[in-house]
Amino acid sequence: MNAEHGTPASAEPGTLRPGGRTARVRAAVLDAAGDALAEQGFAHLDLADVARRAEVGRTTVYRRWGTVTGLVADLLTDMAESSLPRSETGSLLGDLTANARLVQRTLADPRQGALFRAVIAAATCEPRTAEALHRFYDVRVREWAPCVRQAVDRGEAPAGTDAHEVIRAVSAPLYYRLLTTAEPLDPAAADRAAAATAAATRAGAYVRPSPAP
Amino acid sequence: MNAEHGTPASAEPGTLRPGGRTARVRAAVLDAAGDALAEQGFAHLDLADVARRAEVGRTTVYRRWGTVTGLVADLLTDMAESSLPRSETGSLLGDLTANARLVQRTLADPRQGALFRAVIAAATCEPRTAEALHRFYDVRVREWAPCVRQAVDRGEAPAGTDAHEVIRAVSAPLYYRLLTTAEPLDPAAADRAAAATAAATRAGAYVRPSPAP
DNA sequence: AGGTTAACGGAACTCCAGACCCGTTAGCCA
DNA sequence: TGGCTAACGGGTCTGGAGTTCCGTTAACCT
Numbered sequence: 001m002n003a004e005h006g007t008p009a010s011a012e013p014g015t016l017r018p019g020g021r022t023a024r025v026r027a028a029v030l031d032a033a034g035d036a037l038a039e040q041g042f043a044h045l046d047l048a049d050v051a052r053r054a055e056v057g058r059t060t061v062y063r064r065w066g067t068v069t070g071l072v073a074d075l076l077t078d079m080a081e082s083s084l085p086r087s088e089t090g091s092l093l094g095d096l097t098a099n100a101r102l103v104q105r106t107l108a109d110p111r112q113g114a115l116f117r118a119v120i121a122a123a124t125c126e127p128r129t130a131e132a133l134h135r136f137y138d139v140r141v142r143e144w145a146p147c148v149r150q151a152v153d154r155g156e157a158p159a160g161t162d163a164h165e166v167i168r169a170v171s172a173p174l175y176y177r178l179l180t181t182a183e184p185l186d187p188a189a190a191d192r193a194a195a196a197t198a199a200a201t202r203a204g205a206y207v208r209p210s211p212a213p
Numbered sequence: 214m215n216a217e218h219g220t221p222a223s224a225e226p227g228t229l230r231p232g233g234r235t236a237r238v239r240a241a242v243l244d245a246a247g248d249a250l251a252e253q254g255f256a257h258l259d260l261a262d263v264a265r266r267a268e269v270g271r272t273t274v275y276r277r278w279g280t281v282t283g284l285v286a287d288l289l290t291d292m293a294e295s296s297l298p299r300s301e302t303g304s305l306l307g308d309l310t311a312n313a314r315l316v317q318r319t320l321a322d323p324r325q326g327a328l329f330r331a332v333i334a335a336a337t338c339e340p341r342t343a344e345a346l347h348r349f350y351d352v353r354v355r356e357w358a359p360c361v362r363q364a365v366d367r368g369e370a371p372a373g374t375d376a377h378e379v380i381r382a383v384s385a386p387l388y389y390r391l392l393t394t395a396e397p398l399d400p401a402a403a404d405r406a407a408a409a410t411a412a413a414t415r416a417g418a419y420v421r422p423s424p425a426p
Numbered sequence: 427a428g429g430t431t432a433a434c435g436g437a438a439c440t441c442c443a444g445a446c447c448c449g450t451t452a453g454c455c456a
Numbered sequence: 457t458g459g460c461t462a463a464c465g466g467g468t469c470t471g472g473a474g475t476t477c478c479g480t481t482a483a484c485c486t
Contacts, residue, residue, distance in 0.1 A: 020453060022463065042256075043282065043338035046443065057465035062444065064463090069256065120392055121334035125256035130395075137393040169409060172389035173382055179333055180350040180381075180388075182343075192418060196382060199416035200409035209401075233483060235433065259473065270435035275474065277433090427486105434481070440474090451464070456457100 028054040029061060030075050037072070037118040038111045042125075045118075047071065069126035072119055076132035080139045092151035092201065097194040099144050100170050104190035107178050113185075117178070141167045148201070160207045169197045169206070241267040242274060243288050250285070250331040251324045255338075258331075260284070282339035285332055289345035293352045305364035305414065309407040312357050313383050317403035320391050326398075330391070354380045361414070373420045382410040382419070 032053035036045055045068050051058040065071040087098045107113045123133035141164050148163035157166075173193045177185060200206065245266035249258055258281050264271040278284040300311045320326045336346035354377050361376035370379075386406045390398055413419065 021451085022453085025464075041338045042334070048443070051465095058444085059446090059466080060464055066444095117337040121255070121337040123392070124330040124334040125254045133393060134395050165405070168389060168393075169386055172385040175392070176381060176385035176388055179336070180346060182347050188422075192378070196413035196416075196418035197409075199413045199418050203409075203412035203416070205405060205409035205412050234481085235483085238434075261473070264435095271474085272436080272476090273434055279474095430483105430485085432481105432483080434479105436479090437477090439476075442470105442473095444470090446469075447467085449464105449466090451462105453462080454460090456459090 025054075025056055025060060026064075026074075029056055029065070029071070030078050032056075033071050033075050034115055037075075038114040041114065042068070042072075042118040042121040067126075069122050069129040072122035073126070073129040073132040076119060076123075076129070076136045080132075080136040083139065083143055086143055086147070088147065088150075092147070092154075092156045093194060093198040095144075095147035095151070096166075096170050096198050097191060099147075099167065100174065100190035100194040101187060103171050103174050104185050104187060107174060108185045113178065120179070151201070157201050158204045158207050160210060161201060161204075162206045162208045165206045166197060166201050169200065170194055238267075238269055238273060239277075239287075242269055242278070242284070243291050245269075246284050246288050247328055250288075251327040254327065255281070255285075255331040255334040280339075282335050282342045285335035286339070286342040286345040289332060289336075289342070289349045293345075293349040296352065296356055299356055299360070301360065301363075305360070305367075305369045306407060306411040308357075308360035308364070309379075309383050309411050310404060312360075312380065313387065313403035313407040314400060316384050316387050317398050317400060320387060321398045326391065333392075364414070370414050371417045371420050373423060374414060374417075375419045375421045378419045379410060379414050382413065383407055 029050060032050045033045075036050050036053060040049075047061045047065070047068065048058050050071070051061045054061075061071070065074060084102070087095070089095050089098060107116060119133065123130040144167045145163035148157065148161060148166045151157040152159060152161055170193050173196070174185060174189060177183060177189060242263060245263045246258075249263050249266060253262075260274045260278070260281065261271050263284070264274045267274075274284070278287060297315070300308070302308050302311060320329060332346065336343040357380045358376035361370065361374060361379045364370040365372060365374055383406050386409070387398060387402060390396060390402060396402075
C-alpha cells in the first residue's frame, strides 16, 4: 500500500499507453484513496477530495474509476499485489501464531484497521468490489496455506486437512472481533485464535469429507 | 425485524408523547429501512426512498433519524430487542451446532444476509452505529453463553472457559466466509465451525488466564 | 370533550457530488 | 525529433439529496 505500487496491470486490457504518467497518476490516486478511506471511512469518501490529495484533476478520477466502490476495487487489486513474506517456525502452532500476530498487528494499527474496515464496507456495496476483496484474501490465504501442508507432512495434522480452511480459521475471530465488538485486538487474542485453530486442526475438524470409496 | 416491533424504547429518554402514531411511524420506517438496505445495500440507500416505502413524509425521516447511519443504528437497537429462543440439546457440540446452524440459515437467506452485510457496512462508518452493532451482538452472545456454562458443569469443558469467547468463535468463521469469500454458506460450514469450536474448547483454548494465585 | 402542543408532512429552497465540454500535456512511434 | 493521439485537467452545468418553513394532525391531559 504505502510504498511502490506494482504494475499498472488493472488498466483495462485493451488500453494503450499505460506508461509513465498514467502509472504515476494511478499510484498517487490509490495512495490518496487509502489515506482518505482510513481517515474518513467509506461513507464520507468523496472522489473530489481524493483528487485534491493526489494532486490530480477531479475529472481524471471520475473518468478512470467512476465511483467510490470502483476506486476501492482497484485499490484492493493493488493491495493484493504487495505481499509480505511468510515466516516459518517449524511447528503448526508457531506458524499459525505468526500469521495471527501479523493479522492482529495489521488490524490493530489505527490507519490499517480503519482502512480494512472501509474496504470491507465498500465490498458489501458492489459485486465487483466484493470480487476484488475475495481475490485479495484468496492471495493471502494461498501464501500461508503451505504451512498447513508442511504440518500434515510432519504428522502434526491429519491427512486430508483443508489448508485454506485452517488459515481462514485463524483470521476469522480477529476480524469478527474487529467488526462486532468494542474490545481492542491485542496479541493475546491473536495467540488464542492460533491456539484454538491448531487444537481444532489436530482434532481433525478441518479434514475434508473424503470422496466416496 | 419483520413482525411486531418492540417497545418504542429508543425514542430519546426525555421525549414526551411516544405513543400511537409515533410508534407506528417508527415501525413502518424501520421495516422499510430493512427492506431498502437488503435490496439496495448501504451505499445506495437514500432516506427519501425509505420514506416513500414507509408511506411517511421525507421530513419526518430526516428529522427523527437524520442520516443513513443514524437510521441503521436505530434499526439495530430494534433488532436487538427481538430475540429468538435458544435450543438446548444436552451436549456442547449439539448446542454449538444449533447456534451455528441458526447463524448460517440467517446469513444464507438472501434478504437477511444482505441486510447483515449492509448493517455491518454502516457500522464501520459511524461510531454510534458501531456501538449499536456491538450491543446487538452482545445481546446475542449473552443469550447463548449459558450453554457453555452448562457444558463446564457437565465436565465437557474445563473450568474457567470463557463462555462469550466460545460463542463468538462459532459465528466468526461464518461471518468471515460471508464477507471475504464467494463461497456459499452451507450447513456443512456451520457444522465445521461448531465442531472446531467444540474441539478447541475441550482442549482448553478458551480458558481465561487465571488471576495470579 | 375541548385545549395544548409534540410530531407529522407538503412544498420550496440550497448546495454540492458527479457529468460534460473542450483545450492542454506528454507518452509512444516513425 | 517531430507528429499523433491517449490521457490529463480546468471550468461549467445539472439533478437530486438534505434543509427549512409553516400549516396540519392527533396524542395526552384535565
